[in-house]
Amino acid sequence: MQKNILIIGATSAIAQATLRIYAEQNHNLFLVARNEEALKTIAEDAKIRGAQQVEIHACDLAELDSHQSLIENVYKSYPKLDIVLIAHGTLPNQQACQEDVALTLQEMNINGLSTISLLTLLANRFEAERSGSIAVITSVAGDRGRQSNYVYGAAKGMVSTFLQGLRNRLNDSGVQVLDIKPGFVDTPMTAEFKKGALWAQPEQIAKSIIKAIDKRKNTLYTPVFWAGIMFIIRSVPEVIFKRLKL
Numbered sequence: 001m002q003k004n005i006l007i008i009g010a011t012s013a014i015a016q017a018t019l020r021i022y023a024e025q026n027h028n029l030f031l032v033a034r035n036e037e038a039l040k041t042i043a044e045d046a047k048i049r050g051a052q053q054v055e056i057h058a059c060d061l062a063e064l065d066s067h068q069s070l071i072e073n074v075y076k077s078y079p080k081l082d083i084v085l086i087a088h089g090t091l092p093n094q095q096a097c098q099e100d101v102a103l104t105l106q107e108m109n110i111n112g113l114s115t116i117s118l119l120t121l122l123a124n125r126f127e128a129e130r131s132g133s134i135a136v137i138t139s140v141a142g143d144r145g146r147q148s149n150y151v152y153g154a155a156k157g158m159v160s161t162f163l164q165g166l167r168n169r170l171n172d173s174g175v176q177v178l179d180i181k182p183g184f185v186d187t188p189m190t191a192e193f194k195k196g197a198l199w200a201q202p203e204q205i206a207k208s209i210i211k212a213i214d215k216r217k218n219t220l221y222t223p224v225f226w227a228g229i230m231f232i233i234r235s236v237p238e239v240i241f242k243r244l245k246l
C-alpha cells in the first residue's frame with residue numbers, strides 16, 4: 001500500500017539513505033530541510049527511483065515560529081500522514097559550548113526544542129487519525145551524560161524522555177512512537193572523526209529504521225550491538241562513572 005511519508009531533516013545522510021528506500025517502494029514523500037537546492041536534487045532523485053509524489057519545503061528548523069505553517073503546508077499536500085521521520089541535528093563542540101551560554105542554548109534548541117515543537121504539532125494530528133508511525137533519530141549519547149558531549153546528550157535525552165511520554169499517551173490511539181538511537185555513523189556530521197570497528201554506514205542504519213517502523217518497535221539501538229554497550233554504560237554506578245574520562 002502506498003504511504004504518505006514526511007521526512008524532516010531530509011538532507012541528512014541517514015535520512016537520505018532512508019528516503020531512497022521509501023522512494024524505491026513507490027511511496028509519496030514530503031521532504032523538509034533548510035538547503036533548498038539540495039532538497040530539489042534529492043526530490044528529483046527520489047522521483048527517478050520511483051516515488052509517486054514528492055513535495056519539498058525549505059526552512060530553518062531552528063526557527064520554532066515557522067513550525068506551525070510548515071505542518072499546515074504538509075497537510076495541504078497530504079491530508080493524512082502514515083509515517084514521519086525527524087532526522088535533523090547538529091553535533092556541538094562541547095568545549096565551545098562550555099564557554100558560551102548562547103551557543104549551548106542554540107544547540108539545545110536545534111537538537112532538543114525544535115524536535116519537541118514539531119512533535120507537539122504532529123502528535124495531535126496522528127492522535128486524531130488514530131494510526132501511523134512517528135520516528136525520531138535521537139542518539140545513544142542521550143542515555144547517559146558524559147563530559148565529552150553532554151550538551152548534545154542532554155538535548156537528545158530530553159527528546160527520548162519526551163518520546164517515552166508521547167508513546168504512553170498515544171498507545172491507545174494505535175500510533176507507534178519510535179526512538180531511534182544510532183551509535184557512530186559515518187556521515188557529514190562525523191566527518192572529522194577517526195573511523196573504527198564500531199562505525200556504521202548510513203545505508204545500514206536506514207534499513208534498520210525501516211524494519212523497526214514496519215515492526216512497530218518502541219526503541220531501536222542501531223546497529224543492534226549498541227543496546228549491549230549502552231546497557232553496560234547505564235549500569236556503571238555513578239560513584240565510578242563520574243571518575244571516568246568519557
Ligand SMILES: NC(=O)c1ccc[n+]([C@@H]2O[C@H](COP(=O)([O-])OP(=O)(O)OC[C@H]3O[C@@H](n4cnc5c(N)ncnc54)[C@H](OP(=O)(O)O)[C@@H]3O)[C@@H](O)[C@H]2O)c1
Nearest residue numbers: 011012013014034060061062087088089139184185187189
Ligand atoms: N552520525 C552519527 O554518528 C550519529 C549518531 C547518533 C545520532 N545521530 C543523529 O542522526 C541524525 C542525522 O544526522 P546525520 O548523521 O545524518 O548527519 P548529517 O548528514 O550531518 O545531517 C544532519 C542534518 O541536520 C540538518 N540541520 C541541522 N541544523 C538544521 C536547521 N537549523 N534546520 C534544518 N536542518 C538542519 C542538516 O542540514 P544542512 O545540511 O543544511 O546543515 C543536515 O541535513 C541527527 O539527529 C544526529 O544527531 C547521528
